[in-house]
Every structure is written in structure tokens, then in C-alpha cells.
Amino acid sequence: MPLKAIVCPHCNKKMLFTITSDDVDLSSGKLPAPLYVKHSSKICQKTTTVYLDSDLRISLMDKGIEDGSKWKFVKFVNSLDDSG
């Protein structure tokens, strides 16, 4: 379970989350593929779309929720609770 760290584009605080290859639609051939990450911080609670390549590296980020209809599935994950 790779641990990922990004700076939340909504609150500019670091957030951590873990993913597995099952969290991303790698079968579509359309990469990078989106994953919705909800920031579990008490003051934020907002969702960011991150895009991952086939090695589960984050190559793009977007505020809000991207239209997932191009992909077979887009999962939601919660960031680790930073209690902020």
C-alpha cells in the first residue's frame, strides 16, 4: 500500500493517503487515471481529484470532482486523519 503525500489544493496543508493498484482503473488504457481523495482534516473535508500513472505516481491534481464517466470506476479514498 503505497503512502502518498500531496499538498491539498483547498487548504494548502499536507495530506497523506494510501492506495493500492485496485483503487485506480488501469484497465482502460487511459492514463493518468483519476482517484478522488477526500481530505479528512476537520477544517477541510474537501475532495481533490488526483491522477495516477501505471506506476501509481501522481502526475496531475485537480480541485473538485472530475467527470468519471470515461473510466470504468473512480474510487473515493479518505486521507489519513490529521485532526487539523
Ligand SMILES: [Zn+2]
Ligand atoms: Zn484540505
